[in-house]
Amino acid sequence: MTATQNSTLTAWPKLPLPHGLGKNFVTAHALARSAIFSTQSYCKKAPRPQYSSKTKLGATETSGIEVFQAAGQGLDQGDAEVFYELLRRVFNSGHEMHREAHVCFNRGELIKALGRAAGGKTRKLLDDSLDRLFHAEFEFSVPGIFIGKSRLILKMYRRECKSTTEYDYDVLLDVELGRLFESGQWTLLRRSELQSLRGNPVAQGVYAYYSTHRSPYPMRPATLQVLMGRDMQLSKFVKVLIPALAMVKQATGWTKCELELTGKNAGKVVVEKGERVKAPASAGKTKVPAPVAGEASCGPYGDI
Structure with a gap:
C-alpha cells in the first residue's frame, strides 16, 4: 500500500507534549504547507476535482516539499478539520510508538467535538468527508523525512444501520503518515x-x-x-x-x-x-x- 525510502518499520511518534494536546489539533508541516486541503468552497458551481492520475499540488518550494494526489476527490478545509480531529485522537490515545492506532467513534459524538450543530445533513456531510479522506491517495517527497505513497485513512469500518456494535466508525489512519511528524516537522493548531x-x-x-x-x-x-x-x-x-x-x-x-x-x-x-x-x-x-x-x-x- 505504501512505499518508503527505507525498510524501517514505521510507528506513530511520541511528540514532546508534556501537557498533552488537550482539545487542540496537531498537523504535520507537509499537510499544512501544501494544497492537500484546498481553501476552495466546493459545490455545484465549483465541483470538486477528481484525481485519476498523479497530479502535483501546490506546496512550499523553499522547504523542498512536493505533494501529489493520485486518486480520490479534492479535499477542503472541512475535511481538514475532520482529519485533524482524527490525528488528535491518535496522539492522545497513548498509542504512540505503535504501528496501529484505531480511532473509534460515534457520529454524534464526533460532530459535537468538532463544534458542529447536530442534524441529519451534518451527519451526511461527516460521512462524505470520511469517504473522501479514505479514497484520497497521495505521494510525498519531504527531504530527509519521507519519500513515498500514503493514504490518509488506510482502513475504515462503518456500522450498518441495524448493527449493535458500540461505535459507528472504526478508522485506521495510515501509519506511514507518522513519518511526516519526524524531526520536529509538526505544529499545534489551537482549536x-x-x-x-x-x-x-x-x-x-x-x-x-x-x-x-x-x-x-x-x-x-x-x-x-x-x-x-x-x-x-x-x-x-x-x-x-x-x-x-x-x-x-x-x-x-x-x-x-x-x-x-x-x-x-x-x-x-x-x-x-x-x-x-x-x-x-x-x-x-x-x-x-x-x-x-x-x-x-x-x-x-x-x-x-
Missing part, C-alpha cells in the same frame, strides 16, 4: 482559534500555513494562492485574502498579518507573530465577508 475562523476557508488555510512558521518570510499573494489551492483570478483572490488575513490576526493576536501596500514589502503578505496578544472576545464573531463576484458561495459544514 479555539481555528474554529473561530469557520466559515472562511481561506482564513483557516492561512492560519494553518503560518502556524507552521516561527518567523514567516514575506510572500506574494500569487504564491500563497497556489498553496491555498485556489483556482481563480489573482485579483479576486486578493479580495478574498485581505479580509481573511484580518480575521486571522484578530483570532490569534499576531502582531501583523496583512497585505502591505507600502514600504520594502509592498505587494507582499507579511506575518509577524511577536508576543501573542489575547484576541478580543468578539474574535470568534467576525462577520464572514460575502464571496467576491464569480466565486461560488457554498458552506462545507451543514447545519451550522
Whole structure:
C-alpha cells in the first residue's frame, strides 16, 4: 500500500507534549504547507476535482516539499478539520510508538467535538468527508523525512444501520503518515482559534500555513494562492485574502498579518507573530465577508 525510502518499520511518534494536546489539533508541516486541503468552497458551481492520475499540488518550494494526489476527490478545509480531529485522537490515545492506532467513534459524538450543530445533513456531510479522506491517495517527497505513497485513512469500518456494535466508525489512519511528524516537522493548531475562523476557508488555510512558521518570510499573494489551492483570478483572490488575513490576526493576536501596500514589502503578505496578544472576545464573531463576484458561495459544514 505504501512505499518508503527505507525498510524501517514505521510507528506513530511520541511528540514532546508534556501537557498533552488537550482539545487542540496537531498537523504535520507537509499537510499544512501544501494544497492537500484546498481553501476552495466546493459545490455545484465549483465541483470538486477528481484525481485519476498523479497530479502535483501546490506546496512550499523553499522547504523542498512536493505533494501529489493520485486518486480520490479534492479535499477542503472541512475535511481538514475532520482529519485533524482524527490525528488528535491518535496522539492522545497513548498509542504512540505503535504501528496501529484505531480511532473509534460515534457520529454524534464526533460532530459535537468538532463544534458542529447536530442534524441529519451534518451527519451526511461527516460521512462524505470520511469517504473522501479514505479514497484520497497521495505521494510525498519531504527531504530527509519521507519519500513515498500514503493514504490518509488506510482502513475504515462503518456500522450498518441495524448493527449493535458500540461505535459507528472504526478508522485506521495510515501509519506511514507518522513519518511526516519526524524531526520536529509538526505544529499545534489551537482549536479555539481555528474554529473561530469557520466559515472562511481561506482564513483557516492561512492560519494553518503560518502556524507552521516561527518567523514567516514575506510572500506574494500569487504564491500563497497556489498553496491555498485556489483556482481563480489573482485579483479576486486578493479580495478574498485581505479580509481573511484580518480575521486571522484578530483570532490569534499576531502582531501583523496583512497585505502591505507600502514600504520594502509592498505587494507582499507579511506575518509577524511577536508576543501573542489575547484576541478580543468578539474574535470568534467576525462577520464572514460575502464571496467576491464569480466565486461560488457554498458552506462545507451543514447545519451550522
